[in-house]
Amino acid sequence: MEEPPAIELRGLTRHFGERTALRRVSVRVPAGTTLAVLGRNGAGKSTLLRILSTLFAVRGQLGLLSHEPLLYNDLTGRENLVYHARLHNVGEERVEQLLEAVGMERRAEDPVRLLSRGMVQRLAVCRAVLHQPRLLLLDEPRANLDPAASELVEPLIGRGAGCTRVLTSHDPQAALAEADLVLGLKDGRASFVGAPEQLSAAKLAELYA
Amino acid sequence: MKTTLTVLRKDLRLELRTLETVPAMTLFAVTTFVIFHFGLNRATIDGQLAASVLTTTLLLAGMLGVNRLFVAEREQGGFDAFLLAPVDRTAMLVAKAAALFTFLTVLEVIAVPAFGLLLLGPSLGRSLPGLIAVLALADLGIAVIGTLVSAIAIHTRARDLIGPVIGLPLLIPALIATARAIGPLLAVHGSSSPPGKWLAVLALYDVVFALIAYAVFDFLLED
Numbered sequence: 001m002e003e004p005p006a007i008e009l010r011g012l013t014r015h016f017g018e019r020t021a022l023r024r025v026s027v028r029v030p031a032g033t034t035l036a037v038l039g040r041n042g043a044g045k046s047t048l049l050r051i052l053s054t055l056f057a058v059r060g061q062l063g064l065l066s067h068e069p070l071l072y073n074d075l076t077g078r079e080n081l082v083y084h085a086r087l088h089n090v091g092e093e094r095v096e097q098l099l100e101a102v103g104m105e106r107r108a109e110d111p112v113r114l115l116s117r118g119m120v121q122r123l124a125v126c127r128a129v130l131h132q133p134r135l136l137l138l139d140e141p142r143a144n145l146d147p148a149a150s151e152l153v154e155p156l157i158g159r160g161a162g163c164t165r166v167l168t169s170h171d172p173q174a175a176l177a178e179a180d181l182v183l184g185l186k187d188g189r190a191s192f193v194g195a196p197e198q199l200s201a202a203k204l205a206e207l208y209a
Numbered sequence: 210m211k212t213t214l215t216v217l218r219k220d221l222r223l224e225l226r227t228l229e230t231v232p233a234m235t236l237f238a239v240t241t242f243v244i245f246h247f248g249l250n251r252a253t254i255d256g257q258l259a260a261s262v263l264t265t266t267l268l269l270a271g272m273l274g275v276n277r278l279f280v281a282e283r284e285q286g287g288f289d290a291f292l293l294a295p296v297d298r299t300a301m302l303v304a305k306a307a308a309l310f311t312f313l314t315v316l317e318v319i320a321v322p323a324f325g326l327l328l329l330g331p332s333l334g335r336s337l338p339g340l341i342a343v344l345a346l347a348d349l350g351i352a353v354i355g356t357l358v359s360a361i362a363i364h365t366r367a368r369d370l371i372g373p374v375i376g377l378p379l380l381i382p383a384l385i386a387t388a389r390a391i392g393p394l395l396a397v398h399g400s401s402s403p404p405g406k407w408l409a410v411l412a413l414y415d416v417v418f419a420l421i422a423y424a425v426f427d428f429l430l431e432d
Contacts, residue, residue, distance in 0.1 A: 053293070060295025070286035074226045075219070086215040087294035111226075127290070 006031040006135060006164035007052065014047055014188075021047040023188045029181060031134075034165040036179035036196070038172050040208045043185040045168045049137050052166060056135055060088065063133035065141050065157065069124035073113035077104055077123045080112060081130060088131035098126040102152050117144040125153045129161065138167040142174075172204060212296045216304035221311065223281060230277045231312050238270040238320035242327045253330035256399070260391035263324050267317065267344075268351065268377075268384055274312045275355035276372045278305055279363040288430060302356060302426040310352040317344055329395060336394035339403045343394070346411040347387040353415060354379050357422045360429040379418075386410040 007029040014022040022044045029035045037045045049066070056062040064070070071080045081095040099105045102122040112120055121144045128136065141157050142150050154160065159178065169175040176182065176196045184192030184199070184207045192203055224230055245254075245262050254262060282288045291301060321340070325333040333340070355376060362371035390407035393400040 053289075057293045060293070062293055064289070064293055066289075068286040068289070070290040072219070072223060072281060072285050072287065074223055074281075079219075079222070083215065083219050084290060084294070087212065087291065087296055089295075 003031060005029055006033075007035070007166070012048075012051065014044075014051060021188050022051075022185075025183075025185070025188075025190045027181075027183050027190065027193055029164060029166070031164050032162065033180035034159065034167065034178055035181045035183060036175040037166060037168045037183045037185060038175060038204070038207055039185035039191075043207075044188040045185060046139060047188075048183075048185070049139050049166065049168065052135075053137055060131065061134040063128040063131070063136045063163075065124055065128040065137070066139045067143075069112075069120050070127060071112045071120065071123055074111055076109050076111055077115070077119075077126075078108040080123065081126055084127050084130055090131050094130060095126075098130065098156070101156065102126055102149075118146060118149050121145055122149055122153060125156055129156045132163075134163050136161060136163055136165045136167075138165060140169055141167060142169075172208070212294075212300035213303045213307070216291075216301055217307050220304065220308040224308070224312070230274050231315050234270040234273045234312065234316045235319050237273055238266050238316060239323045239327075241266045241269070242320075242324055246327050254328050255330040256396040257388070257392040259329055259395040260388045262328065263321070263395070264347070264384055264388040264391060266324075267313075267320060267347075268380060270316055270320065271309075271313055271348075271351045271355065272373050272376060274309055274316075275351075275359050275376055276362070276369055278309055278356060278359040283363045292430060298427045298430055299423060301430070302360075302422055305359070306352040306356040306422075309355050310348050313348040313351060317348070331395060331397050331399065335401050336399065339394045339401060340391060343387060343390045343403050343408065343411070346408065346415060347383060349415045350383040350411060350418065351380060353418045353422050354383070357418070357426070357429075360426065364429075383411060383414050386414065 005028045007027070010026050012022055012025040013020065025048065027035065037048060039045050053062060053064050075083070078095065078099065081098065082092055085092055085095050096105070099108050102125060104119060104122055107115060107119060112123065115123070136157060138157060145153065167175060167178065176199070179196045182192060182194060182196050182199050183190060184203070186207055191207060192199060282291070321333070358372055358376040358379065361375065362368040365371050386407045390403040390411065394403055
């Protein structure tokens with residue numbers, strides 16, 4: 001018997017007033033795989049992630065890494081993570097484990113507003129994976145991270161994370177390298193759904209035209 | 210309860226660290242007493258006039274706290290992060306109302322003695338227990354209605370205006386009941402206990418709005 005998918009969207013449509021942000025989008029994402037959502041600015045990528053976060057948040061099994069770090073500027077990194085750990089009923093030892101994993105243990109007592117964007121992004125990664133979610137929604141997950149920091153967060157949000165992932169990136173090649181499945185959005189429509197190797201250079205160029 | 214305490218602890222920690230809300234509320238209240246002192250052109254006031262000045266000033270100072278209540282949640286993604294957690298959303302209502310109640314209490318610890326020094330004729334000592342009881346009930350009403358209004362306003366562009374525009378009319382009955390309950394306490398040779406009728410009105414008002422807030426708060430957290 002076929003395993004149920006982690007995500008199955010059938011004819012998803014989203015209107016903002018008279019504007020249609022997503023039109024009849026269908027995609028099926030098997031558990032443990034990575035879906036890359038590609039498309040130029042305004043294609044509907046962020047709307048799709050927003051809808052998925054609303055649909056899956058109720059179960060507390062979702063990790064969201066978006067443009068906003070979702071951290072309080074005047075709390076320290078550790079205080080922020082302990083706060084989220086308590087909301088998710090996660091032990092505080094997990095916080096220390098993650099701070100160490102992303103190399104932030106020495107700056108954990110600094111208020112978030114005093115940290116660089118890269119450091120804040122590392123803390124945001126910790127927040128997103130604190131409760132070991134089954135589904136990770138990653139919107140530009142490596143924004144502001146240098147190569148060394150990217151390497152640090154790789155086990156947490158990369159393929160090694162072992163969960164279903166939906167990711168968007170401004171760099172289509174980087175996203176394709178991580179993807180098992182690609183959803184190409186153009187003007188809110190699913191212009192391409194398939195494996196990365198099926199996406200031709202011409203089709204990719206068309207998505208961003 | 211655990212979630213409520215977690216959110217409340219975070220809010221109090223943020224306020225202690227930033228001092229953005231309570232000092233502004235307190236300064237506003239004390240400045241208003243000074244303005245009344247000169248505006249009324251009287252050395253002292255008592256009775257119903259004193260009660261009205263005190264109640265109105267505390268209510269308006271409280272609105273400053275109402276306006277700030279959800280700012281960090283909105284601007285720093287607190288709402289989104291909270292909604293991702295498998296917790297009862299009512300915990301945020303209770304925590305925010307408790308935080309606002311705490312802010313109002315700290316405001317009154319400073320503002321009421323200042324009122325006694327700057328404006329009030331009769332001594333505060335005799336009426337203090339009754340005054341504390343009335344203000345506690347009034348604070349509860351402001352905290353519940355303020356949290357509700359703030360949660361509505363924060364999703365709008367004119368959030369600084371929406372809070373007072375919706376909140377003040379809703380709080381008029383509480384203002385009347387508070388002023389009427391405090392009036393006899395602040396009169397020369399007045400009573401040492403507040404009138405039971407107005408205390409009951411305040412308590413009933415608190416209960417009704419607590420139930421309304423409980424019923425609708427979940428929807429207000431949605432985008």
